[in-house]
Amino acid sequence: MNSINEKKFDLTLDNKEFFNAYGRNKKVGMSTLGCRVNQYETEAMAEKFIQEGYDIVNFEDYADVYVVNTCTVTNMGDKKSRQMIHRARKKNNSAVIAVVGCYSQIAPDKVSEIEGVDVVLGTRNKGDVVYWVSRVSYEGKKIVRVNDVLKNKTFEDLKIDEYQKRTRAFLKIQDGCNRFCSYCAIPFARGAVCSKSPDKIIEEVEKLSHNNFKEIILSGIHIASYGTDIDGDWNLLRILQEIDKVKGIDRVRIGSIDPQFFTEGVIEKMSKLEKLCPHFHLSLQSGCDETLKRMNRRYTTSEYEKIVYEIRSAIENASITTDIIVGFPGETEEEFNKTYDFLNRIALSKMHVFKYSRRSGTKAADMPGQVDGKIKDERSSKILELDKKLEKKFMNKFLGYNMDVLYEQEIDNDGTYFEGYTPNYIKVVTRCEKALDLEGKILCTQLESTKDGYIEGKLKKFI
Numbered sequence: 515m516n517s518i519n520e521k522k523f524d525l526t527l528d529n530k531e532f533f534n535a536y537g538r539n540k541k542v543g544m545s546t547l548g549c550r551v552n553q554y555e556t557e558a559m560a561e562k563f564i565q566e567g568y569d570i571v572n573f574e575d576y577a578d579v580y581v582v583n584t585c586t587v588t589n590m591g592d593k594k595s596r597q598m599i600h601r602a603r604k605k606n607n608s609a610v611i612a613v614v615g616c617y618s619q620i621a622p623d624k625v626s627e628i629e630g631v632d633v634v635l636g637t638r639n640k641g642d643v644v645y646w647v648s649r650v651s652y653e654g655k656k657i658v659r660v661n662d663v664l665k666n667k668t669f670e671d672l673k674i675d676e677y678q679k680r681t682r683a684f685l686k687i688q689d690g691c692n693r694f695c696s697y698c699a700i701p702f703a704r705g706a707v708c709s710k711s712p713d714k715i716i717e718e719v720e721k722l723s724h725n726n727f728k729e730i731i732l733s734g735i736h737i738a739s740y741g742t743d744i745d746g747d748w749n750l751l752r753i754l755q756e757i758d759k760v761k762g763i764d765r766v767r768i769g770s771i772d773p774q775f776f777t778e779g780v781i782e783k784m785s786k787l788e789k790l791c792p793h794f795h796l797s798l799q800s801g802c803d804e805t806l807k808r809m810n811r812r813y814t815t816s817e818y819e820k821i822v823y824e825i826r827s828a829i830e831n832a833s834i835t836t837d838i839i840v841g842f843p844g845e846t847e848e849e850f851n852k853t854y855d856f857l858n859r860i861a862l863s864k865m866h867v868f869k870y871s872r873r874s875g876t877k878a879a880d881m882p883g884q885v886d887g888k889i890k891d892e893r894s895s896k897i898l899e900l901d902k903k904l905e906k907k908f909m910n911k912f913l914g915y916n917m918d919v920l921y922e923q924e925i926d927n928d929g930t931y932f933e934g935y936t937p938n939y940i941k942v943v944t945r946c947e948k949a950l951d952l953e954g955k956i957l958c959t960q961l962e963s964t965k966d967g968y969i970e971g972k973l974k975k976f977i
């Protein structure tokens with residue numbers, strides 16, 4: 515505290531300079547649940563703590579402050595969020611615990627009642643986390659600050675200047691969603707669509723390029739809506755075209771995207787982008803039109819299928835992955851079988867399967883025909899089994915190919931075993947004959963044999 519307290523501060527409640535500096539030299543452990551947007555935001559919060567003199571430590575270690583960045587996409591998200599809060603409390607009973615993100619946005623009262631929670635912030639005020647953490651230490655009473663995100667349409671510009679990892683960087687370009695799929699609580703947690711300004715995106719991409727990042731992943735809650743809320747005729751395709759011009763970045767990947775983004779001509783234009791990775795996570799959710807309608811998804815299976823084939827014919831080696839929900843209210847055996855058959859036919863390279871989770875406040879929560887948990891388990895297992903088969907089939911197509919792999923991390927600690935990803939998101943694991951430093955490098959690798967969920971590779975060139 516020393517010099518901070520000695521300095522003359524105006525201790526009005528809004529004096530951020532004082533409160534930000536209040537916890538200098540303290541340790542912060544951070545935990546992230548859920549999506550890439552949360553990962554980005556945790557990294558941005560970590561940077562704010564570092565800028566104010568805090569040290570970031572592992573969440574499992576002893577810390578003075580714990581930040582839990584929560585998720586509420588399923589009941590499991592809520593449960594895990596609560597577990598992380600308890601875990602933090604066990605590590606240090608007198609630590610300041612700040613809970614931020616989607617779960618605290620939707621259920622601030624429930625979260626603030628959890629023993630040990632000191633600060634509760636929603637989804638659009640994570641940028642002030644250092645201030646609130648320090649202020650709670652000063653005032654000694656619980657702070658709950660959750661804005662009405664349905665009214666707040668401003669993009670919270672959480673910028674990252676110094677990424678903790680130096681290989682690929684998430685860049686949040688958009689927040690919020692106006693779609694209101696009948697099962698989803700996210701629009702209530704994240705609010706309306708708001709986009710990061712194109713100038714700021716390009717500025718951040720240039721900075722990442724300058725700092726030697728090889729890949730950036732554009733993420734958001736509904737990135738297909740990028741630009742719809744800002745002036746100047748901006749959309750995702752246009753921002754991708756601008757990013758493509760930035761020198762230095764090798765790869766640009768896009769996060770989960772609504773199939774409806776791919777209107778006439780978009781795929782062809784995307785195929786011309788040099789840096790765009792041929793990997794598209796097109797969220798499908800169900801392969802049955804009746805179920806899709808109840809889900810309030812705004813496309814049909816035949817429209818989805820057409821997009822899949824168009825992408826495959828326009829973009830070489832394209833990988834298409836998806837999310838599937840099983841056991842949505844009213845999903846009969848016949849409807850599930852339609853989904854299964856559809857998935858089997860379009861043969862995507864990876865499927866993430868979720869068992870429908872009832873979210874209060876959503877339309878689907880009150881729908882008749884809620885599906886029994888055991889049936890959901892069985893359906894989930896069937897799709898997972900299919901996924902294994904299709905994933906292997908997709909990977910096998912590339913055996914013998916030489917592909918560029920961006921090596922992200924070492925698996926062992928002896929410098930000889932690394933994992934990374936091809937542009938079309940095949941995980942490659944490579945063992946070297948001697949200790950090397952492959953992290954952050956893009957290297958031509960021969961794809962040799964398929965294993966469970968990855969391919970074993972061999973470096974083509976000795977480095």
Ligand code: SF4
Nearest residue numbers: 691693694695698700
């Ligand atoms: S598109 Fe649907 S599933 Fe995705 S965030 Fe919006 S409401 Fe939720």
